[in-house]
Amino acid sequence: MTTPMLTKNQSLVFDVLTKAEAPLSAYTILDKLRDQGFRAPLQVYRALDKLLEYGVVHRLESINSFVVCAHPHEDCHSHGLVAFAICESCGQVIEFHDHEVDHRLMDSLKSQKFKAEKSTIEIRGHCANCAA
Amino acid sequence: MTTPMLTKNQSLVFDVLTKAEAPLSAYTILDKLRDQGFRAPLQVYRALDKLLEYGVVHRLESINSFVVCAHPHEDCHSHGLVAFAICESCGQVIEFHDHEVDHRLMDSLKSQKFKAEKSTIEIRGHCANCAA
DNA sequence: TCGCACACGTTATAGCATAACGCAATTGAT
DNA sequence: ATCAATTGCGTTATGCTATAACGTGTGCGA
Ligand SMILES: [Zn+2]
Ligand SMILES: [Zn+2]
Ligand SMILES: [Zn+2]
Ligand SMILES: [Zn+2]
Numbered sequence: 001m002t003t004p005m006l007t008k009n010q011s012l013v014f015d016v017l018t019k020a021e022a023p024l025s026a027y028t029i030l031d032k033l034r035d036q037g038f039r040a041p042l043q044v045y046r047a048l049d050k051l052l053e054y055g056v057v058h059r060l061e062s063i064n065s066f067v068v069c070a071h072p073h074e075d076c077h078s079h080g081l082v083a084f085a086i087c088e089s090c091g092q093v094i095e096f097h098d099h100e101v102d103h104r105l106m107d108s109l110k111s112q113k114f115k116a117e118k119s120t121i122e123i124r125g126h127c128a129n130c131a132a
Numbered sequence: 133m134t135t136p137m138l139t140k141n142q143s144l145v146f147d148v149l150t151k152a153e154a155p156l157s158a159y160t161i162l163d164k165l166r167d168q169g170f171r172a173p174l175q176v177y178r179a180l181d182k183l184l185e186y187g188v189v190h191r192l193e194s195i196n197s198f199v200v201c202a203h204p205h206e207d208c209h210s211h212g213l214v215a216f217a218i219c220e221s222c223g224q225v226i227e228f229h230d231h232e233v234d235h236r237l238m239d240s241l242k243s244q245k246f247k248a249e250k251s252t253i254e255i256r257g258h259c260a261n262c263a264a
Numbered sequence: 265t266c267g268c269a270c271a272c273g274t275t276a277t278a279g280c281a282t283a284a285c286g287c288a289a290t291t292g293a294t
Numbered sequence: 295a296t297c298a299a300t301t302g303c304g305t306t307a308t309g310c311t312a313t314a315a316c317g318t319g320t321g322c323g324a
Contacts (some may be wrong), residue, residue: 007271027310040274045312050271063251064191064280064311083237085246094244101236104214108230113260116216120194122252123237124257128245139302148319159279172305177281196280196311 003054012036013047014068016059022091023065023106058095062122070095081105083121089130135186144168145179149189150246153195154223190227192216194254202227213237217247221262 006014016032017024024032026044038044048066049068051057056069061132065084068078074097087112089092109116138146149156156164158176170176175200180198183189187209188201195218201209206229213234218227233253241248 009272025311040226041312042274042314046271061254070224081241085241085244085248087246088249092253094241094246096155096240098236098240101233103232104233105253106235108215108228109217109226109257112217112226113263114219114255115228115258115263116217117220117257118255120254120256121237122193123241123246123248123250124252125241125249131245131247141303157280173281174283174302178302 003056009043010047012052013044014051023060023067025065060122061120067093068069081119085117085123087127087130088124089126092127135188141175142179142182146183149200155199155225157197162217166175175206192254193252199225213251219262220256221257221258224259
C-alpha cells in the first residue's frame with residue numbers, strides 16, 4: 001500500500017514512535033503527546049489505525065504495543081511473513097522476514113484447508129546486549 | 133512439566149475451557165462460573181496462571197483468550213514451537229507443532245545473538261468449514 | 265449547492281489484568 | 295507440638311487497553 005500524506009495527528013504519533021527506542025503502548029504515546037494537545041485515547045488509536053493500515057507501524061500483540069516498521073520500503077509485508085524478536089529486558093525489537101518460515105507455515109495450514117489471512121509471530125527473549 | 137492435582141477452582145476453569153468449542157476470555161469464563169460461586173476476575177486469572185504453568189492451557193495473545201492444549205500428552209511444548217490457526221468466523225483453533233519452523237526461526241535469531249525464550253505464533257484466517 | 269467522505273474532539277463505557285490486604289489449610293522442619 | 299513457609303482462596307480497589315456514540319468542521323466532486 002502506498003502511504004498518503006499523513007495528517008497532523010498521524011504525524012505526531014508516527015514521530016513519537018520513530019524516536020522511541022522500544023515499542024510504546026497507546027497510552028504512553030498519549031502521555032507523550034499531551035503537550036501537543038492530545039487529550040483522549042481515541043486520538044492516538046485513530047492515528048494508529050491509519051498508520052497500521054499504511055503499513056508503516058506494526059502492532060505487537062504480545063505486549064499491546066506499537067513500533068515503526070523497520071523495512072518500510074521493502075514490499076515485503078505484502079508477500080512474506082513478518083516476525084519480531086522482542087527483548088524483554090531493554091524492549092528493543094528486531095523485525096525480520098523469512099519466506100521459508102512463511103511457506104512452511106502456509107503449507108501446514110493448506111493441508112488442513114485453513115485459509116490464512118493475518119499472522120502474528122513474536123519471539124520474546126533477550127537481545128545480544130542484554131543476554132545474561 | 134508434570135501436572136499436579138488440580139484445585140477446585142483450577143478444575144472448574146479447566147472444565148469450562150475443555151467444554152468450550154472456541155477460546156474463551158477470562159471474563160467469559162468468570163460469567164460461566166458465577167453459579168459455581170465465582171465472583172471476581174482474580175479467581176479466574178489465578179487458576180489460569182497455574183493451568184498455563186502446567187502447560188494444559190494456552191493463551192492466545194492476539195485475541196486475549198485461553199484454550200485447552202490439544203496435545204497435552206506429547207512432550208512437544210518443551211522442545212518444539214507451538215503455533216495456532218484461529219478461525220475468525222467460528223473461533224475454532226488448530227494447534228500444531230512444526231520443528232522445521234522452530235529451527236528456522238531459532239537459526240535466524242541465533243545469527244543475531246538473540247536468545248529466544250517464549251514464542252507466539254498465531255495465524256488468523258478461516259477454517260475449512262467457514263472459508264467463503 | 266448538495267451530499268459525502270474523512271479527520272477530529274469529547275464523553276462515556278466496555279473489556280482485560282493486577283495490586284494489596286487478610287484468612288485458612290498444608291507441609292515440613294525443629 | 296510448634297513454628298515458619300507456602301499455597302490457595304476471597305474481596306476490594308485500581309490500573310491498563312480499546313471502542314461506542316455523538317457532534318463539529320473541512321474539502322471535494324456530482
Ligand atoms: Zn515492517
Ligand atoms: Zn535487550
Ligand atoms: Zn499445547
Ligand atoms: Zn471456522
